[in-house]
Amino acid sequence: MTQPTIDLPTFDALSTTAGADFVRELVDTFLVEAPAMLDDLRAAYAAGDADTFRRTAHSLKSNSNTFGALTLGKLARDLELGGMAPVREAKGAPLEALEFEYARVATALAELARA
């Protein structure tokens, strides 16, 4: 079952309620904030800081779902609820998957915001 990178109904609903101009700004903010979150996640993982790891994954999940980036939201949720152990077991693969998906989301959001 493949999910689109961005769930369009969710994104459109956001644009309708908050206004297209505002959503453009919001996307810009997310594109600045999210890479920092990914860095934080990496750093927390490296430092074994479970609390920051969970909180950062939680924050990323929340923002992803706001824009309709449901796959990214799901990957972040798995990290939030699963903690660092599964990531360690999979030799960091879930983090890479998250970063890869974020790259797709960033491209898609930038396009949608310009549309």
Added chain:
Amino acid sequence: MPDSAHGAARLLVVDDNKVNRLLLTRSLDLMGHRAFAVASGREALEMLRGDGFDLVLLDIEMPEMDGFQVLEQIRGDVALRDVPVIVTSSLEGLDNVVRCIELGAEDYLTKPVNGVLLKARVGASLEKKRLRDQQKALMRRFATPEVAQDLQQGGFSLGGKRVRATVMFSDIRGFTTLAESQPPEETIELLNTYYTLMFDAISGHGGIVSHMAGDGLMAIFGAPLPLPDHAGAAVRSALDMIEMIALFNAEQAAAGKAAIRIGIGIASGDMVAGYTGTNDRATYTCIGDTVNLASRLEAHTKEAERVILIDEATRAALRDGIDVEALGPLTVRGKTQAVDVFAVSVSEV
């Protein structure tokens, strides 16, 4: 003061995530509210303590001080605990929701927050707050700040405790005749002025008005909060009341309107003070022989042709500066033994 009844409400968004902060603030702005945003629990508490807010939208997952801790702090602060809090979180698990509600949150919205739901919940919370503010204002008007504070701090429960205090009864002489001789609107206006003056005189000496009925009122000195010289305070209030009535009568005379006269009965001693009634409708009052005696003394002022009558216990507690005249024993209904009655001397009015 925040005012949600007219125009924009002041809302505080607390979220460590910038996207969430921007989006929530934007949504609230679009609803016509004035939204402010902070990124941490510590800043939120600072803002709340500095300014009045009508509603807080609070995130849970935050570094340093999380939303649970903010809720605890808000609940522990008398000045803040009435500000409603809606938790907006993407935390999963029913236990988190339950914990927020137990900590005093008014509502819980899952992020991403649905705009329609947000509007409805914010509207409902503000409406509830408006009603609570109204109730508080009403309580202040009718229940005095002392009772209001007692209720806010101790909560409400029926039942009383034994206290040593002074009770005063006062009413307008010949009120029925007065009411019949003038239009009802004028009577209402007269009563309002009368009550305003009497409330000032009573609260000015630390008393509280516990009952009003028609032209009569009952006041308590020494409960719910202890008052060092409750007997003296009650008598000084009575003298102020008489003085205020004299001034009021001078104004009435100048306007060609009727003068009023009042009678006051005061008694001191043990009584049971507390909330009586039902859980839905109750009033702060005092019960006991002392209360009955004060009521009888007030009724006796007409017959004794004196303005202020007090019992022996009140007289014994009086310090210098107040002259009293012994009127001898009086047999009152409900008492097997006659009680000594004293009239407080009033400078000619």
